[in-house]
Amino acid sequence: MKKITIFLMLFVFATTFSQEKLDEVKIDIKQKGIKKSLTKTANTSVVTSKELLKAACCNLAESFETNPSIDVNFSDALTGTKQIKMLGLTSPYLMITEENIPSVRGASQAYGLSFTPGTWVESIQITKGAGSVVNGYESISGQINTELIKPLNDIPFFFNAYGSTDSRYEVNTHFNKKLSDKLATSLYIHGNTRVAKNDMNDDEFLDNPLGKQINLVNRWQYANAETGWVSFVNYKFMKDEKQSGTVDFNPDVDKLTTNHWGSEINTERFDLSTKIGYIFKDMPYQSIGFQNAFSSHNQQSYFGLNQYDIKQQSYYSNLIFNSIINNTMHKFATGLNFTYDKYSEFVNLSDVSRIDNSVGAFFEYTFDNNNKFSYVLGGRFDYHNRLGAFFTPRLHVRYNPWEKSVLRFSAGRGKRAANIYAENQQLFASSRLFSILDTDGKIYGLDPEIAWNYGVSFTQNFILFGKSADMTLDFYRTDFQNQVIVDVMQSSQQVLFYNLRGNSYANSLQIDFNYEIIKHFNLRTAYKYYDISTDYLSGSFQRPLQAKHRFFSNLEYETHISNEGQQWRFDATFNWLGKQQLPTTSSNPVGDVFPEFSPSFSTLNLQITVQQSKNFEMYFGGENIGNYRQTNAILGKNNPFGMYFDTSVVYAPIFGQMFYAGLRFKIK
Structure with a gap:
């Protein structure tokens, strides 16, 4: 009864503000949830709206649970925030864009993926390797681009x-x-x-934060095929509040005291973006577009006695011209972009504010004979007030050696400024002392991160026992020329930041196999091997909290859709993670010491969707059905203000089993 009451309250609250409808998803039984092309030059997979219905993807961070290319992990034992990785590297090394405008970056790096609800998403494009130079120079391990539902295609x-x-x-x-x-x-x-306090492991700390979020978006779309003009205008407002810590923590009386350990993370964000484009009527292969985006991100937070406040005001613009050289086999894109970021950042009242700005020009040439071979060669030159002047080359090559196969190669360079505090906020929820060892650089005294990424991928589609199947093998390597090292291997009581003083690389090998077992019953599997090594002050170690071996499997079955639109859909996702290198805890007292490596473990998620008509469906599911939980997730929990307290060493689920239910209703 309590749950029904809360649902009704939220419904009244939402409808008061006249929320907009999500584009209905027509489930076509022939449509794949994840699409892979044999003709696209880059190694890009498209996650469709159908795939997003296979799990309770309440926000963008939770939309990758059934995708073998993305690894999803919890970042700490307090906030419940999910962190994604690609090619073994965390999200700061990805370029995350929304309709090709940079979105999750800077101050929003830790929690930004949770600020986009899954129901807003039309599709997600995932590109492995260095992305296009059109979108910027920061991409190192890949790019994730989210397309929101288009107003002209939406339902009422x-x-x-x-x-x-x-x-x-x-x-x-x-x-x-x-x-x-x-x-x-x-x-x-x-x-x-989230309204109730949960402490399933009886450690006196909340397993998930209390919180609330309101998120509003108004989108406008204009498209005139007769004149060639198209445009989008988006307004967004988001307010997110999280409270975590001990069960007895009351922020009204305990904030920034030693009564009870607690944390609050309060964020307000406003975004305004516009896109305007013109397709030349007499030359439909030629177009010009202009993107502009302004955002204001304001986070006020504290973790026990550690205070962290950051406000980022950003402006981004990108002018793009597309055309051909002689014929459509030779295409090019060129343009200019500008980025401005003003950071007002305070770490325990210490002012580390700064202003970053950059201006750049790019040119990208595409050769595509629409047959067996294509390549995209791009380069951009940028000047950044802190990174200096630099050139970024990128290359993607595709070759189809025989029928239903594709071989791809990519190489590219990426460069970025590491926002060491915003990207590592989970470490504030500990008693570790923060120390920056280098002082000559221009970003917190550190140098920019520079890396080269190389990769090769091969896909073959075939028929096995009369049913369609495909297999993909890809290997990528990232070599860092410089990296900002976040060192938790030197001491249990410190986190050190310094420039790379040796070698750092990430090798990623992935094997995918997909098979239609019987009609409407599909299997998706993947094995991933990561060899990721970094030279720290105390020696060379595997990347902490990164499993070397992972196995993924997804089974989906759906019944035939009746004339009335009735259908049942079943999904099961299995993940197995091998042992993970853990940060050093050797100097802690007995009882607060982790082994060098975590144990391996597995999780199973299930969902059943009952579509009762073309307009109404219900879904039921569970996550971590096997109820695997990390033991001793919080070190020093008996003395959270002591020197051994640490909530950041999380390698497995904390909460255990979780079951959910929901419904979807649409008017076409």
Whole structure:
């Protein structure tokens, strides 16, 4: 009864603000959830809206649970935040964009993926290796681009409600209005909350944070095929509040005291973005586009006695011109972009604020004979007030050696400024002392990170026992010329930041096998091997909290859709993670010492979706069905203000089993 009451309250709250509807997803039984092309030059897979319905992907960070290319892990034992990795490298080495405009970067690096609800997403493009120079120079291990539902393709109304046994409740309402056949607007309203205190492992700390979020988006789209003009305008506002710590913590009286250990992370964010483009009527292969985006991200937070406040105000613009050379086999894109970031950042009242800006020019040439061979060769020159002047080359090559196969190669360089505090906020929830050993650089005294990424991929589609199958083998290597080392291997009571003083590399090998066992019953499997090594002051170690071996498997089955739209869908996802290198805890007292490596473990997620009509469906599921939980997730928990307290060493789930249910309703 309590859950039903909360659902109704959230529904009234959401509809008061006239939330916009989500584009309905028509489930076509022939459509694949993850699409891989044999003709695209880059190694890109597309996660469709169908795939996003296979799990309770309440936000973008949770949308990759059924995707073998992305690893999903918890970042700490307090905030419940999920961190993604690609090619064994964490999200700061990915370029994460929303409709090709940089989105999760800088101050939003730790929690930004949780600020995009899954119901807003139309598709996700995942590119392995260095991305296109059109989108910038920061991409090292890959790019994730999210496409939101387009107002001109949207349906009038969508409603989604969700509740789980970890006391998380969520509603999404989407409204769409087509003002004409060329102009449409959508309004999306998202609200979520966690209202109960959960301590399943009896360590006196919350397993998941209390919190609430309100997230609003208004999108406008104009498209005129007769004149060639297209445009988008997006307004966003988001407010997110999280509270974690001990069960008895009360922020009204215990904030920044030693009464009870607690933490609050309060974030407000505003975004305004515009895109305008023109396709030349007499030359449909020629177009010009102009992207602009302004964002203000303000986070006020504390972790026990550690205070961390950061406000980032950013402006981004990108002017792109596309055309051909002689014929459509020879295409090019060229343009200019500008980025401005103002950081007001305070670490325990110490002011580390700065202003970054850069201007760059790019040119990308594409040869594609629409047959067996294509390549994309690009380069850009940028000047950054802290990184200096530099050149970024990128190359992607595709070759189809025989029928239903593709061989790809890519190589590229990436460069970025590491935001060491924003990207490592989980370490504030510990008693570790922060020390920066280098002082000559221009970013917190450190030098920029520079890396080369190389990769090769081969895909073969074939028929096995009369059913379709495909196999992909890819290998990527990232070599760092310089890297900002986050050293938790030197001491249990310190975290050291310094420039790379030796070698650092990441090798990633992945083997995928997908097979249609019987009609409508599909198997997706993947094995991943990571060889990631970094030279620290105390020696060479594997990357902490990164499993060397991982196995993934997903089974999906769906019944035939009746004339009334009735259908059942079943999904099961299995993950096995091998042992992981753990940060050193050797100087801690007995009872607060981890072994050198974590044990291996596995998790199983299940979901059943009952589509009762073309407009209504319900879903039920569970995560971590086997109830595997990390023991002793919080070190020094008996004395959280002592020198051995640490919540950042998390290699497995904390909460244990979690079950959920939800419904989706749409008006077409």
